[in-house]
Amino acid sequence: MADALSTRPAQAADIAEAEAFLADHPEIGAFDLVLIDINGIARGKIIRREELLPLFRGGRHLPGSILGLDVTGEDVEETGLVWSDGDADRRAWPIAGSLVPLPWTSPPRGEVRLSLFELDGSPMAADPRHALAAQQALLQAEGRQPVAAFELEFYLLDRETANGRPQPLRMPLTGERLDGIHVYSVDELDRLEPFVDAVYRAAEAQALPVQTLISEYAPGQFELTLRHREDALRAADDLIMLKRLLRALAVRHGMKACFMAKPFAGRAGSGMHAHASLTGRDGANLFADRNGELAPALHHAITGLLETMTESMLVFAPHLNSWRRFAAQSYAPTAPSWGVNNRAVAVRVPAGSPEGRHLEQRAAGVDANPYLVGAVVLAGIRRGLAAQRDPGAPATAYASAADDALPADWRSAIEAAAGSAFLKEALGERLHHVLLALKRAEYRRFAADITALELQLYGEIV
Template identity: 40%
Template sequence: MDLSTLHNFRVAACDLNGQMRGKRVPPSYADKLSKGAVRMPFSALNVDLWGADIEGSPLVFESGDADGVLLPTERGPVPIPWLSAETALVPMSLYDDAGTPFAGDPRHALSAVISRYAQRGWSVVAATELEFTLLDASGPHPQPPLNPITGRRLTDEAVLSVAEMDAFEAFFTDLYDGCAVMGIPAQTAISESGIGQFEINLNHQDAMRCADDTWLFKALTRGLARKHGFSATFMAKPYANDAGNGMHVHFSVIDADGRNVFDDGSPEGTDLLRSAVAGCLAAMPASSLIFAPHGNSYARLVPGAHAPTGASWAYENRTAAIRIPGGAPAARRIEHRVAGGDINPYLMLTAILGAALIGIEDDMKPPAPITGNAYEVDGLPQLASSWSEAIDQFEADPIMTRLFPLELIRNMALTKRQEIARFADRPEDQHWLSYLEAV
């Protein structure tokens, strides 16, 4: 799209919490973006949930809060359908003045992992399944939204209900139209098991494009919900006694000849597939902070509550943390089912794809696949049981240093510890307001 014809447009990069940090700029910047016309402090990608600087952060107190250079990503400009005026967003990444990628930028972390696959002559194809909840946020506590047809508040679960989808037809029509103009490959939508909960699947595509589109889809969904008079949230647990929001990832690896390296023509898949599974299992406990990055996330990670808490894998078993779906062997893939809807998609895919590659590099062997209900299997390695435990594991585990830059690990730990301290000073029944549209 021609940015120079707009009244203004936005430039933004993704911070550690998945929020957009950037600027509104005039159309005169359109031809200058790739020349480094927009600068932003490195610390802006390492602020807390509310946008505050991190106390004691070297980015602020040792470097003098230096600026980096924002440069456009290959995703290119996209329209912003949730605003009334015609405008656009240009996704950016942060670099230093020498052109070196800033190690604290989540998108650069994923790019580094994808580059390691490319060194083998491989590319990664990925897709996300995103659950979110529509709710009424006008009162002191979150409530289900009003049914646009009946005017009455939703009260019950409506698994795969076509009638519930039809009730919100105007919203979903705008959502699919928004995906179309933004180039986001939205596929099927369903009514999920929670009250006012829905799921939309994005189609398989290049892994970086998958992360970009997942990031943009979350912003689009929240923005359009506001236009329709309610809120949309990807909080892991919007209601204490209802289903949580998850985000499943499917991925496969393609070699230089276009062959799926996980496919050997059988339902079981290749040794490479099993090594990738083993890597994902080995990294899973210490990756808890990536899959469950907020205090609210741990209300979802309760054994037996349809969110995997133990590191297990299986064929065609939706209770396992890692599932190998059936179907045509050419489409053999790994489904990683641990993450909540509140994740940063760049960090999530870095953790998953990086762990799979470590499994392949180290020729890891997984345990036998489970059968039956994973929640009843004893002795499985467990995800962290609390936010603070997840931070400690993420910071100390040697596998994490093979997945993420040390600077990002340090920044993430500092950020999350500050958020724990700030939430401790806020009434617990108001925590949801901080998460509502931030995650």
Template identity: 40%
Template structure:
């Protein structure tokens, strides 16, 4: 409540939690009732965190008619209030997560799923250090064809890729200035911005931190602020996996190392190769990759990104300092030895993605999982086992994978599978234009 007392100009608040697709679900409340939300929480039906991408109930879900569509209890996360700089009126946002009325965490909440993985790490005396890199497009979607927005400075549209171009960044300098100011106000550790390998595509890194829940919060909130500020500037900010057929898609790369109880990086062997524990973690990630592809590519459009020679991995393999690999070990000083997981698209739910990667790594560490040799060269030419190639295959793999059952609770697995099978069915009715319209702002 300190933040609200320091900002008496705030007259309304939003309270919100992430559903399984990462879509914020919540309420608008007059600020004078904020004390009640902070002390007592608020209620949503459990089914609200298990909606499909259109915001519809899941047919035959046990959360709806079978059980009477009961309420869960939504309580504030550790984050507390923060501003919503993309709205015209001063407004506060209070992130929530879901519990049962008796205080038990609700297993179908994606943030609770990550907290569950973190309890496993805590029991093992380990602490993951996590960073994310988020790619997004700035898009003019006012006409029938998606285009790069005109430069606010020159009025011209850039038509080609300008990888690491300062000119491309400076073209939208006012937007990026607002974005960094918003991230500062919301305590999102936004670091370096670059222009990426497609027109109007950019990437911003979020700094590494030893609180994986906050790292996931930061990624989720970052997506909200990019979308909100972009719309305020007259264009879309989109994390859709593949908005343009002829250009590369958006990814969310995740870096992580793991500290022991004395704060030492357990991947650091003092040299360039890393420890056996690093290779066990890699082995766990590779073993879980087919089953977890649905987490990393959760939508129909996601599979347009996962194609050969498009800077997105398709093969299940790992390598040192190789961006064609699904898992890359970046060059660094030994103390910073880490794993970069490169499969996830920009359209993911960050809570589920970070939970899937960290859970798979811990599976590998616990099992002392074998790790195949690192490859050299182009991953697309290695003859590697492949990720599921279609959405339907990924749903089936997720539903059946033993590694997934070690990471996620049964209720979340069942809910996510039902959600994705319903979406798969109804997406078949949409045209390409309707698909883009659906995903452009939603994910």
């Protein structure tokens, strides 16, 4: 069997990164090893300080079945990663640039994110980060560099529930519970000051490009934006890190950060909008306006996203709850539509400078995996650029859903994904298989459950 050094992947972080970090942070005695699974859940372990350099030198064995877990943490044999695979180990390697402090921990810890590889050094095909890396590499080979960023909508909730239901948070400075819609309220943000300050301080310590905080369209709902990266992988990494940061800091401030797509019936759902453009070999924006009009490349990219949206909805809306977010005349699209400066469409061209023109894919919920979303968005853009078709006239108002325009529900999305040659190509055949196995297992689990509402409605009536 080959040793770790002979099979070290080119993508692995250099040991000099760990040496420099240890020298700069003598106070840190332990590190979280974090691998992101297909549901976007952080899996891993904690190691001691003296184990960090060996990790960077030779990687760390982890079972491949860690990527075959459903959202509850149960093994799904149908993924082919559990007993039929002998629950075999792969080797995890640290991601370059991912070694950061966790400034909210006491005693202080650090974090390093991992990506999984086969023992021969080839990418482990069920690791979602590799899917995005592959799509980015294909664009780069064509002389196009993706520029990307994600927006994060989320709820801050009280840690105590009411009759088993979530409640909006109590504001740290006043103790009052939020009620009513205070969209864009700066006073609401002011009353959240201790938490906001902690978020920005922690983001700075982790070199996360966190920017604008907004009070959103429901009590306790907020949005944080991230500055764009000239690297789609780093943009997805940012989103993963920000979710972990928010979850950890919310706990330490007596709250709970919620990344469900729709935690409250009758209130706004939470999206994870993906912004993207491309630069050419000369560094110029390929989506920049041409002669006062939208660029042909931008039109073609939009077409690719619209034509692949139906079969990609399982990536954008991967859970049962995800589908409660889509509603008519809401900020979640219900049809494969596009428009300029129109938030009621699936693919939006935001207002802004002609030189900085980009597109925004608005279908993904905050519960989606940004690596999978990024892979599908880049693959759709590539398909559109190759086909060079026009998307048709932009919608100028709410775009109504046409019959069968999108899957009607979670089960329909699973079946649409199963029959999609595009999705198999965008994610890779093995990841496509694992995703479907997990989602079918999760669907069966939910379908077999008897809910409280069923018992209430049918228990003594029918």
